[in-house]
Amino acid sequence: MIDINHPNSDFVFESLGYINRIKELCRIYIKQDFENRKKTFERMELECVKLKVFSEKHFKENSISINEITDKIISEIRILSGINNLTEVGRCAVCNSKLNTFDSRIKEVGMIAICEKCPSKIVDYTNKLEWLTGAAFI
Numbered sequence: 001m002i003d004i005n006h007p008n009s010d011f012v013f014e015s016l017g018y019i020n021r022i023k024e025l026c027r028i029y030i031k032q033d034f035e036n037r038k039k040t041f042e043r044m045e046l047e048c049v050k051l052k053v054f055s056e057k058h059f060k061e062n063s064i065s066i067n068e069i070t071d072k073i074i075s076e077i078r079i080l081s082g083i084n085n086l087t088e089v090g091r092c093a094v095c096n097s098k099l100n101t102f103d104s105r106i107k108e109v110g111m112i113a114i115c116e117k118c119p120s121k122i123v124d125y126t127n128k129l130e131w132l133t134g135a136a137f138i
Contacts, residue, residue: 002137011058016135018051019126022073026119027112030092030099034084037093041081044122048074055133062132069132073125080118094118 002009022044029040048070055066080094087096092115099113130136 002134008058008134011054012134012138015051015054015059015133016130016138018047018054019129019133019135021047022051023123023126026122027114029080030094030115030119031113032093034093038081041077044077045074048077051129059133066129066132069125069128073122076121076125083118092118 002012025040025044025047029037029044032040052063052067052070056063059066083094085094085096087093090099091097092099095115095118097115097117099115101111101113104110104112127136
């Protein structure tokens, strides 16, 4: 558990915002057509760049590792952004995998659909970023 009175706690929470936006955009692009996905992937890349800049200032001791991982995320985003295959309705718009849908149990959120295939590397990398920034302790 994070100590909210620690002087770096605000930085940890802010870094989690960048990381969560990247993860959330993974849930969005899986349902978008090619043109809209390109915009979503651009937003994801921008979040990575912002996190890198933020980390260089506030997580100096881990900034090299954070930069390496965000570069891997950007690389994966660029690979995914080039995919424009025909997919079946109700399946991932990128890799055509079955979407897993579940109830978030949060009234404002409702049902959530995820693809367990094409965003898996990005999700793994963002999980590593949570440890490097301390956000895993929130």
